[in-house]
Amino acid sequence: MSDIPLNTSVAGVPEAAAPRQPPALTTGPAAWLRANLFSSWLNTAMTLVLAYFIVRYAISFVDWAFVNAIWSVPNNQTAACRALKTSPNPGACWAVITEKHRFILFGTYPYEEHWRPAVVCVLFTALYVVSAMRRFWRWELAVVWAVTLVAIGILMWGGVFGLSYVPQERWGGLPITLILATFGLAFAFPLAILVALGRRSSMPAIRVLCIAYVELIRGVPLISLLFMASVMFPLFLPEGINIDKLLRAQVAVILFAGAYLAEVVRGGLQALPKGQYEAAEALGLSYWQKTGFIILPQALRLVIPPLVNTFIGFFKDTSLVLIIGIFDLLTAGKTAVVEPAWQGFGVEVYIAISVIYFVYCFAMSRYSQNLEAELNRHRVR
Amino acid sequence: MSQSAADPRHLRTPPKRQLRLSWADERIRAIVWQVLIVGAVVGIVWWLVRNTQHNLEVRRIATGFGFLQREAGLPIGEHLIEYTPASTYLRALTVGVLNTLKVAVIGIVLATVLGTVIGIARLSKNWLLAKVSAVYVEVIRDVPLLLQLLFWYTILQGLPAPRQALNPVAGVFLSNRGLRLPFLDWEAGHSWALLAFVAGCFATWFYARTMRRRRMQDGQPRPIWPAALGFLIGLPVVAWWLGGAPTGVEWPALRGFNFQGGMTISPEYFALLIGLTTYTAGFIAEIVRAGILAVSQGQWEAAQALGLRPGTVLRQVVLPQALRVIVPPMTSQYLNLTKNSSLAVAIGYQDIVSIANTTLNQTGQAIEGIAIIMLVYLTISLSISLFMNWYNSRIALVER
Numbered sequence: 001m002s003d004i005p006l007n008t009s010v011a012g013v014p015e016a017a018a019p020r021q022p023p024a025l026t027t028g029p030a031a032w033l034r035a036n037l038f039s040s041w042l043n044t045a046m047t048l049v050l051a052y053f054i055v056r057y058a059i060s061f062v063d064w065a066f067v068n069a070i071w072s073v074p075n076n077q078t079a080a081c082r083a084l085k086t087s088p089n090p091g092a093c094w095a096v097i098t099e100k101h102r103f104i105l106f107g108t109y110p111y112e113e114h115w116r117p118a119v120v121c122v123l124f125t126a127l128y129v130v131s132a133m134r135r136f137w138r139w140e141l142a143v144v145w146a147v148t149l150v151a152i153g154i155l156m157w158g159g160v161f162g163l164s165y166v167p168q169e170r171w172g173g174l175p176i177t178l179i180l181a182t183f184g185l186a187f188a189f190p191l192a193i194l195v196a197l198g199r200r201s202s203m204p205a206i207r208v209l210c211i212a213y214v215e216l217i218r219g220v221p222l223i224s225l226l227f228m229a230s231v232m233f234p235l236f237l238p239e240g241i242n243i244d245k246l247l248r249a250q251v252a253v254i255l256f257a258g259a260y261l262a263e264v265v266r267g268g269l270q271a272l273p274k275g276q277y278e279a280a281e282a283l284g285l286s287y288w289q290k291t292g293f294i295i296l297p298q299a300l301r302l303v304i305p306p307l308v309n310t311f312i313g314f315f316k317d318t319s320l321v322l323i324i325g326i327f328d329l330l331t332a333g334k335t336a337v338v339e340p341a342w343q344g345f346g347v348e349v350y351i352a353i354s355v356i357y358f359v360y361c362f363a364m365s366r367y368s369q370n371l372e373a374e375l376n377r378h379r380v381r
Numbered sequence: 382m383s384q385s386a387a388d389p390r391h392l393r394t395p396p397k398r399q400l401r402l403s404w405a406d407e408r409i410r411a412i413v414w415q416v417l418i419v420g421a422v423v424g425i426v427w428w429l430v431r432n433t434q435h436n437l438e439v440r441r442i443a444t445g446f447g448f449l450q451r452e453a454g455l456p457i458g459e460h461l462i463e464y465t466p467a468s469t470y471l472r473a474l475t476v477g478v479l480n481t482l483k484v485a486v487i488g489i490v491l492a493t494v495l496g497t498v499i500g501i502a503r504l505s506k507n508w509l510l511a512k513v514s515a516v517y518v519e520v521i522r523d524v525p526l527l528l529q530l531l532f533w534y535t536i537l538q539g540l541p542a543p544r545q546a547l548n549p550v551a552g553v554f555l556s557n558r559g560l561r562l563p564f565l566d567w568e569a570g571h572s573w574a575l576l577a578f579v580a581g582c583f584a585t586w587f588y589a590r591t592m593r594r595r596r597m598q599d600g601q602p603r604p605i606w607p608a609a610l611g612f613l614i615g616l617p618v619v620a621w622w623l624g625g626a627p628t629g630v631e632w633p634a635l636r637g638f639n640f641q642g643g644m645t646i647s648p649e650y651f652a653l654l655i656g657l658t659t660y661t662a663g664f665i666a667e668i669v670r671a672g673i674l675a676v677s678q679g680q681w682e683a684a685q686a687l688g689l690r691p692g693t694v695l696r697q698v699v700l701p702q703a704l705r706v707i708v709p710p711m712t713s714q715y716l717n718l719t720k721n722s723s724l725a726v727a728i729g730y731q732d733i734v735s736i737a738n739t740t741l742n743q744t745g746q747a748i749e750g751i752a753i754i755m756l757v758y759l760t761i762s763l764s765i766s767l768f769m770n771w772y773n774s775r776i777a778l779v780e781r
Contacts (some may be wrong), residue, residue: 036508037731205415221720231747272697316525346535361523
C-alpha cells in the first residue's frame with residue numbers, strides 16, 4: 001500500500017473538486033424564454049423592439065376597433081361616425097356593418113326571403129365539411145353532391161313548393177361567391193383530369209391540343225378571360241341565343257381553373273412510378289381500366305395538398321368577377337359604401353369581408369396541412 | 382455474322398407490324414380518335430367563327446386593326462413616354478404596356494426582397510420574430526388580392542388633402558393625391574452618371590468573372606471589392622463631374638390646392654405596388670423557407686467542419702443548393718405578379734388592361750382589344766419564363 005499517492009484521502013476517495021455551478025435550466029418557462037427570446041444580445045434587442053411595436057400597434061388597434069368604435073347609429077345618421085374619423089382618438093364605424101350586413105351577404109335578394117340564401121350558404125359549407133372527411137370518400141358522396149346542388153338551385157330560384165320565384169339578376173353576395181367557386185371546381189376538375197391525361201397521351205394531335213390549351217390559358221390573366229366572357233361570348237353564339245352573364249363568367253372560371261388543375265394532376269401522373277403503368281398493362285387492362293383503377297387513384301392521392309392550394313387560389317380568384325360587374329361578396333361590399341350616407345367607411349367593410357374570405361381559406365389551408373401529414377405518415381419514422 | 386445481328390439492342394426492338402385496317406389495331410384506333418377529336422375541335426371553332434362573322438355583319442362592327450392609327454382621345458394620367466389625348470390608339474396602348482411593366486418590374490424586385498426577408502425571419506430562432514412572420518404569411522395569403530388592393534386604395538384615399546398632408550420626413554408629403562418626393566433637377570450630367578453606373582455594373586461582373594477564373598488556375602485569392610468600388614461609385618461620380626456636376630434638387634411645395642415640383646407617385650400606382658408586393662411576398666416567403674429547409678442539416682455541419690465562416694457557408698454551400706429548389710416556383714410567382722398587375726383596372730391605374738378596355742368600349746372592337754391584351758401578357762409571360770429557364774439551367778445540378 002506504499003505506492004498510494006499522498007494526496008489521496010484515507011478511504012481512497014478522491015478529494016472533492018472545486019464546487020461547480022449547477023447546469024443552466026433546460027426546462028421550464030424561464031429556460032424557454034432564454035432559449036427562444038433572449039439567447040444573445042442581438043436576439044434580445046430584436047425581441048424588445050418587436051414587442052414594443054406589437055404592443056403599441058395592438059393597443060391602438062384595440063382602441064380603434066373596440067374601445068372608440070361605434071356599433072350602430074339610428075336612421076343612417078353617420079355624423080357621429082364622421083366626427084370620430086377625424087377626432088384625435090379615431091375609432092371604427094362598425095355601424096356600417098350593422099346596417100348593411102344583410103346587403104353585403106345577400107345582395108339585392110328580396111329582403112323577406114333572405115333565409116333562403118342563408119340556408120344555401122350553410123348547405124354549401126356543410127357540403128365542403130362532409131367532402132373533407134375521409135370516411136365519406138365513397139361513391140355515395142357524388143349522390144350527396146347532386147342532391148345538395150339541386151336543393152340549392154330550388155332554394156335560390158324558387159317557383160316550386162310555395163317558394164316565390166327570384167330571377168337570377170337579383171342574386172348576390174356570398175351565395176354568388178360560393179356558387180362560382182363550387183361549380184367552377186366541380187366542372188373544372190374532370191376537365192383537368194382529361195386534359196392532364198391528354199397531355200401525356202401518345203397521340204400527337206391530342207397532346208398538341210392539350211398543351212396549347214394549358215399554355216395559352218396560363219399565359220394570360222383571368223381578367224382577360226372574364227372580359228372575353230363578358231364582351232366576346234355574345235358574338236360567338238348564333239343570333240337570338242343569350243346566355244346570362246353569371247353563366248358566361250362561370251364558363252370562364254371553369255376554363256381557367258381547368259388549365260391550372262391540369263398541371264397539378266399532371267404532376268401526380270408524372271410522379272407515379274413507371275412500374276405501375278407497366279404492371280397495369282401487363283394485367284391486360286384497357287386504357288380506361290388502367291387509368292381509372294390503377295393510375296388515377298394513386299396519382300390524385302399524391303397531389304391532394306397542391307390541389308387544395310389551387311382550390312384556395314380559385315376561391316380567392318372568384319372575387320375578380322367584380323371587374324365585369326357580377327354581384328359577388330366583394331362587389332356587394334364595394335356597392336354598400338357607394339350610398340352617400342355611408343361613403344368613406346370602406347375600410348370597415350373590407351375588413352369584415354376579409355374575415356369571411358379568411359375563415360374559408362384558412363380552414364382549407366389547415367385542412368390541407370393536416371391531410372398532408374396524415375398521407376405522409378407512412379414515410380415518417 | 383453481320384454487325385447488326387450482334388447488336389443486342391437490335392434484337393430487342395419489336396418487329397414492325399403491318400398496319401391492319403381493323404379496330405383491333407391500336408394504331409388505327411389512335412388515328413381514328415385523333416381525327417375525330419381534331420375534327421370536333423375544328424368544327425366547333427369554325428362554327429364560332431361563322432357565328433362571329435355573321436354577328437359582326439349584323440351589328441355593323443368594323444374589324445381589323447385600322448383603329449390603332451386613329452386618334453385615341455382618352456386622357457392618361459401617368460405616362461413614361463410623351464402622350465396627349467390627341468395621340469393614336471397605338472401610342473395609348475404602348476403607354477399602357479409601359480405602365481404594366483413599370484409596376485411589374487418594381488413589384489418583382491420589392492416582393493423578392495421582402496419575401497426573402499420574411500422567409501428567413503420565419504426560420505429565425507427568435508420565437509417572436511418567427512411567429513410574427515408566420516401570422517403575416519397566413520393572413521396575406523388567405524385574403525383575395527383584389528380585396529387587399531381595394532383596401533389599400535381606400536386607405537390612401539382617406540388620407541388628408543394636400544393642405545394637411547402628412548410630412549413624415551422633410552420634403553416628403555403623403556396626401557390623398559399620392560406621395561410627393563423631392564427629386565433631382567434632371568440634367569445631362571445625371572444621365573451620364575446613370576449610364577456610367579450601368580457600364581460599371583457590366584465591368585464589375587466581367588472583372589469578377591475573370592478574377593474567379595484566374596483564381597481557379599493558381600489558387601491565389603484576389604480581392605474584387607477595390608475594383609468594384611471604382612467601377613460602381615468612382616465611374617458614375619467622374620461622369621457626373623464631367624457632365625457639369627449639377628446639384629439642383631427640386632423640392633415639392635404646396636401651391637394652391639396641390640403640390641408642385643418633385644416626383645409624384647400616384648395613389649393608384651402606390652396602392653397597386655403595395656398590394657402586389659405584400660401579397661406576392663407572402664408566397665415568396667414560403668418558397669424561400671422551403672428552399673432553405675430543403676438543404677439538409679448535414680450540409681451546414683460539413684461546411685462548418687471544414688472551417689468555413691458562417692457567411693461563407695451560407696453563400697457558397699447552402700444558397701447554391703437552396704436556389705435549385707427556389708427558382709422554379711419563384712418563376713411562377715413572378716408570372717403571377719405580372720398577371721395580377723392586371724387588377725389595376727379595379728382601382729383605376731391605367732395599365733394595358735385598363736387602356737385596352739377603354740379602347741374596346743370606344744371603338745366597339747372587342748375581339749381586337751382582347752386579342753391585344755392576351756398577346757401582351759403572353760409575350761411578357763413567355764419572356765419571363767424563358768429568362769428564368771435559362772437562369773435555372775445555369776444553376777441546376779450538373780449530373781454525370
